[in-house]
Amino acid sequence: MSTDKTFQTDNFLLATFLLSQSCNLISIDRSNVRRMVFAFENNSRRKTLTEDFMAYKSAIEPHRFFSAQKDLRALIHQR
Numbered sequence: 001m002s003t004d005k006t007f008q009t010d011n012f013l014l015a016t017f018l019l020s021q022s023c024n025l026i027s028i029d030r031s032n033v034r035r036m037v038f039a040f041e042n043n044s045r046r047k048t049l050t051e052d053f054m055a056y057k058s059a060i061e062p063h064r065f066f067s068a069q070k071d072l073r074a075l076i077h078q079r
Contacts, residue, residue, distance in 0.1 A: 007042040020068035
């Protein structure tokens with residue numbers, strides 16, 4: 001659940017995209033191993049990026065996306 005200060009999503013690809021765009025990842029809720037929840041700082045830039053991503057209006061350099069994906073996976077498995 002999102003609040004005024006945080007935006008939460010269980011969408012791994014959206015979380016990867018936001019991380020690749022230098023959005024501030026606050027936490028990862030690992031309490032359910034089948035559904036990780038990623039919490040990002042909520043601001044107007046994050047909102048615009050999310051809207052563009054969901055509307056297929058985003059473009060990103062592939063290496064940047066895959067690098068962010070690798071980093072996010074490492075954070076998921078970190079204890």
